[in-house]
Amino acid sequence: xxxxxxxxxxxxxxxxxxxxxxxxxxxxxxxxxxxxxxxxxxxxxxxxxxxxxxxxxxxxxxxxxxxxxxxxxxxxxxxxxxxxxxxxxxxxxxxxxxxxxxxxxxxxxxxxxxxxxxxxxxxxxxxxxxxxxxxxxxxxxxxxxxxxxxxxxxxxxxxxxxxxxxxxxxxxxxxxxxxxxxxxxxxxxxxxxxxxxxxxxxxxxxxxxxxxxxxxxxxxxxxxxxxxxxxxxxxxxxxxxxxxxxxxxxxxxxxxxxxxxxxxxxxxxxxxxxxxxxxxxxxxxxxxxxxxxxxxxxxxxxxxxxxxxxxxxxxxxxxxxxxxxxxxxxxxxxxxxxxxxxxxxxxxxxxxxxxxxxxxxxxxxxxxxxxxxxxxxxxxxxxxxxxxxxxxxxxxxxxxxxxxxxxxxxxxxxxxxxxxxxxxxxxxxxxxxxxxxxxxxxxxxxxxxxxxxxxxxxxxxxxxxxxxxxxxxxxxxxxxxxxxxxxxxxxxxxxxxxxxxx
Amino acid sequence: xxxxxxxxxxxxxxxxxxxxxxxxxxxxxxxxxxxxxxxxxxxxxxxxxxxxxxxxxxxxxxxxxxxxxxxxxxxxxxxxxxxxxxxxxxxxxxxxxxxxxxxxxxxxxxxxxxxxxxxxxxxxxxxxxxxxxxxxxxxxxxxxxxxxxxxxxxxxxxxxxxxxxxxxxxxxxxxxxxxxxxxxxxxxxxxxxxxxxxxxxxxxxxxxxxxxxxxxxxxxxxxxxxxxxxxxxxxxxxxxxxxxxxxxxxxxxxxxxxxxxxxxxxxxxxxxxxxxxxxxxxxxxxxxxxxxxxxxxxxxxxxxxx
Numbered sequence: 001x002x003x004x005x006x007x008x009x010x011x012x013x014x015x016x017x018x019x020x021x022x023x024x025x026x027x028x029x030x031x032x033x034x035x036x037x038x039x040x041x042x043x044x045x046x047x048x049x050x051x052x053x054x055x056x057x058x059x060x061x062x063x064x065x066x067x068x069x070x071x072x073x074x075x076x077x078x079x080x081x082x083x084x085x086x087x088x089x090x091x092x093x094x095x096x097x098x099x100x101x102x103x104x105x106x107x108x109x110x111x112x113x114x115x116x117x118x119x120x121x122x123x124x125x126x127x128x129x130x131x132x133x134x135x136x137x138x139x140x141x142x143x144x145x146x147x148x149x150x151x152x153x154x155x156x157x158x159x160x161x162x163x164x165x166x167x168x169x170x171x172x173x174x175x176x177x178x179x180x181x182x183x184x185x186x187x188x189x190x191x192x193x194x195x196x197x198x199x200x201x202x203x204x205x206x207x208x209x210x211x212x213x214x215x216x217x218x219x220x221x222x223x224x225x226x227x228x229x230x231x232x233x234x235x236x237x238x239x240x241x242x243x244x245x246x247x248x249x250x251x252x253x254x255x256x257x258x259x260x261x262x263x264x265x266x267x268x269x270x271x272x273x274x275x276x277x278x279x280x281x282x283x284x285x286x287x288x289x290x291x292x293x294x295x296x297x298x299x300x301x302x303x304x305x306x307x308x309x310x311x312x313x314x315x316x317x318x319x320x321x322x323x324x325x326x327x328x329x330x331x332x333x334x335x336x337x338x339x340x341x342x343x344x345x346x347x348x349x350x351x352x353x354x355x356x357x358x359x360x361x362x363x364x365x366x367x368x369x370x371x372x373x374x375x376x377x378x379x380x381x382x383x384x385x386x387x388x389x390x391x392x393x394x395x396x397x398x399x400x401x402x403x404x405x406x407x408x409x410x411x412x413x414x415x416x417x418x419x420x421x422x423x424x425x426x427x428x429x430x431x432x433x434x435x436x437x438x439x440x441x442x443x444x445x446x447x448x449x450x451x452x453x454x455x456x457x458x459x460x461x462x463x464x465x466x467x468x469x470x471x472x473x474x475x476x477x478x479x480x481x482x483x484x485x486x487x488x489x490x491x492x493x494x495x496x497x498x499x500x501x502x
Numbered sequence: 503x504x505x506x507x508x509x510x511x512x513x514x515x516x517x518x519x520x521x522x523x524x525x526x527x528x529x530x531x532x533x534x535x536x537x538x539x540x541x542x543x544x545x546x547x548x549x550x551x552x553x554x555x556x557x558x559x560x561x562x563x564x565x566x567x568x569x570x571x572x573x574x575x576x577x578x579x580x581x582x583x584x585x586x587x588x589x590x591x592x593x594x595x596x597x598x599x600x601x602x603x604x605x606x607x608x609x610x611x612x613x614x615x616x617x618x619x620x621x622x623x624x625x626x627x628x629x630x631x632x633x634x635x636x637x638x639x640x641x642x643x644x645x646x647x648x649x650x651x652x653x654x655x656x657x658x659x660x661x662x663x664x665x666x667x668x669x670x671x672x673x674x675x676x677x678x679x680x681x682x683x684x685x686x687x688x689x690x691x692x693x694x695x696x697x698x699x700x701x702x703x704x705x706x707x708x709x710x711x712x713x714x715x716x717x718x719x720x721x722x723x724x725x726x727x728x729x730x731x732x733x734x735x736x737x738x739x740x741x742x743x744x745x746x747x748x749x750x751x752x753x754x755x756x757x758x759x760x761x762x763x764x765x766x767x768x769x770x771x772x773x774x775x776x777x778x779x780x781x782x783x784x785x786x787x788x789x790x791x792x793x794x795x796x797x798x799x800x801x802x803x804x805x806x807x808x
Contacts, residue, residue: 057545060544060545061543061544061545064544064545064548064574065544065576144544144545144548144549145548145549145552145571145572146552146569146570146571147571
């Protein structure tokens with residue numbers, strides 16, 4: 001398959017200028033050679049006419065008298081003219097009455113060639129160039145009074161002219177070639193000077209696009225490119241400011257989302273903490289009475305420690321979720337992250353008669369993620385699933401390795417599917433569910449899916465949904481496999497361009 | 503020699519048809535007025551006269567003349583033949599050639615042409631100032647240079663003058679050939695007797711006053727005119743004897759009136775700087791007959807070679 005040739009701006013400008021220069025130089029060279037050729041041929045023609053006219057002066061009287069001795073002499077003298085190949089003097093009937101020819105004399109005969117017959121009949125000067133024979137043939141009638149006495153026909157060898165033209169052509173092409181090469185060098189320098197700032201601008205735009213909003217082009221020139229660079233730097237500065245503001249907003253949103261999630265967790269956690277505490281309280285009340293019962297004390301000690309550890313674990317999980325953390329991208333096992341969140345939500349799910357089923361894929365590769373951020377994603381998805389099933393049901397969390405992409409770029413992703421058996425999402429809401437503050441529930445802030453979508457995108461992945469009303473909904477989190485190309489200024493992993501387009 | 507043989511072949515093949523067969527006066531549907539001229543330079547002769555002949559022919563168109571042509575021959579005999587054959591209608595020349603041709607062919611002198619603006623002219627005999635010769639009688643034993651033999655002013659008239667003075671003319675080859683009882687004569691090799699005189703090859707020479715005036719002042723001042731001939735018409739126009747009288751009449755009218763129009767004046771001026779053409783003065787005709795008689799009686803067979 002032929003792919004269209006991709007050329008840089010520099011190459012395009014250079015090639016365009018070079019082609020234009022080549023065309024201009026070529027045209028100029030061609031015109032110069034042509035002009036020189038025409039000039040030489042014109043000079044030859046003029047010289048031939050002068051020779052013809054000079055001959056006519058002496059031929060006329062002799063032709064009138066048909067002084068053949070004189071005509072012969074004149075014809076022979078014609079060879080003194082430069083480059084003369086032949087000379088003929090003919091009478092009014094076209095008979096050659098005086099001639100000079102190096103190869104073959106034609107005295108008393110008539111011209112047999114077509115041009116010769118035309119010359120005999122002509123009443124004007126005829127000039128013809130025969131490039132094949134390298135001859136210039138010129139002829140004119142000789143008249144006296146009203147009488148045509150005959151005519152003169154001269155042939156001039158064009159070989160010396162052609163040699164001259166060849167020499168000039170060679171020199172012109174040589175000079176033009178040298179000028180072309182010098183011109184190419186100059187064009188290259190000019191093109192480089194012209195496009196270098198643009199290349200810097202392009203590079204800067206790329207870096208800014210990749211998140212390096214600190215980068216500046218810093219081109220100081222008093223022309224349009226200088227103005228463009230200044231505007232670019234100013235734009236980058238504003239982008240940096242906007243980015244900062246956006247991050248702050250996102251942080252606020254995420255915190256709000258976390259707090260919202262925490263609120264939803266509170267009931268479950270309270271129940272989870274109260275049960276161990278009730279058990280510890282009961283044992284503690286019974287302890288004075290059964291202090292001497294060694295089995296009781298051992299049982300009490302084991303139970304208390306177990307329940308306290310469980311409470312501590314829950315509190316740690318809660319704290320780790322609720323506590324703002326610095327963005328950190330590191331290779332993680334996605335199953336651990338998902339399982340951690342599922343564990344937190346298990347109690348709450350049970351209260352709603354929802355069963356969380358885990359079907360984690362084995363030997364999944366590590367993914368470069370911000371663990372805390374991704375936990376928030378899964379928290380949101382599982383909480384949404386629990387809330388979608390008022391009458392209970394099941395949430396199936398599965399992980400697998402998959403590949404996505406177009407024909408040119410195919411990447412591997414770790415896919416996490418959170419599938420519920422809830423009410424489903426009406427089609428008209430599907431396009432809006434990732435919009436901030438959009439919610440179809442009585443509870444919740446409407447930030448969960450928007451924040452989750454943002455986080456997944458920042459990881460170079462994408463979040464999709466598949467839902468059927470009355471049957472349930474599946475959310476698919478795709479996280480790219482492999483080390484991110486670089487880390488954005490905000491600490492998020494950035495994998496590649498393609499992933500951002502989902 | 504080879505070239506000469508070829509030239510002879512050409513002469514046989516082409517010259518005769520051209521000179522004789524080509525001298526056409528009539529052609530199918532055409533009546534060309536042919537003007538004859540004796541000269542060795544046909545190019546100059548034709549170029550000088552074509553306009554003049556065209557002018558006349560155009561004016562004669564009502565009489566059926568469709569064009570004009572100048573025919574140049576090298577010998578008077580050839581022109582005479584053409585006149586006899588009716589292939590030449592008219593010609594002009596100085597007095598002597600015209601009268602000789604008239605005598606040979608019956609051609610009729612009809613008008614006088616004021617060549618170079620002169621109605622008449624005369625011949626002069628000149629010597630070098632330092633020659634010590636003061637009169638033509640002192641030319642006895644000397645050598646004189648004439649111009650071409652049939653020249654009226656520089657040959658025939660001076661010969662007449664010398665012979666009228668009882669001086670015997672004897673042809674010589676050089677200055678040394680002069681006899682004490684006669685005047686030796688040669689013809690100027692290049693057509694100019696003065697040139698021969700100035701180079702010291704002769705003692706006297708013939709020319710015309712106009713030619714003396716054209717000489718460089720230092721040359722002119724070194725010359726002395728010792729005799730003048732009679733004055734004769736500058737140039738005579740003659741027609742062949744059997745030319746249609748209507749055409750002759752019309753010709754005379756046209757030529758006589760040429761100087762009356764700017765166009766005619768221009769054509770005349772470009773034809774040997776002629777100022778006008780008029781009738782031959784009656785006295786001149788007698789004089790011309792006298793000159794003719796002298797030419798044939800004095801020169802005899804020499805005339806036949808002209």
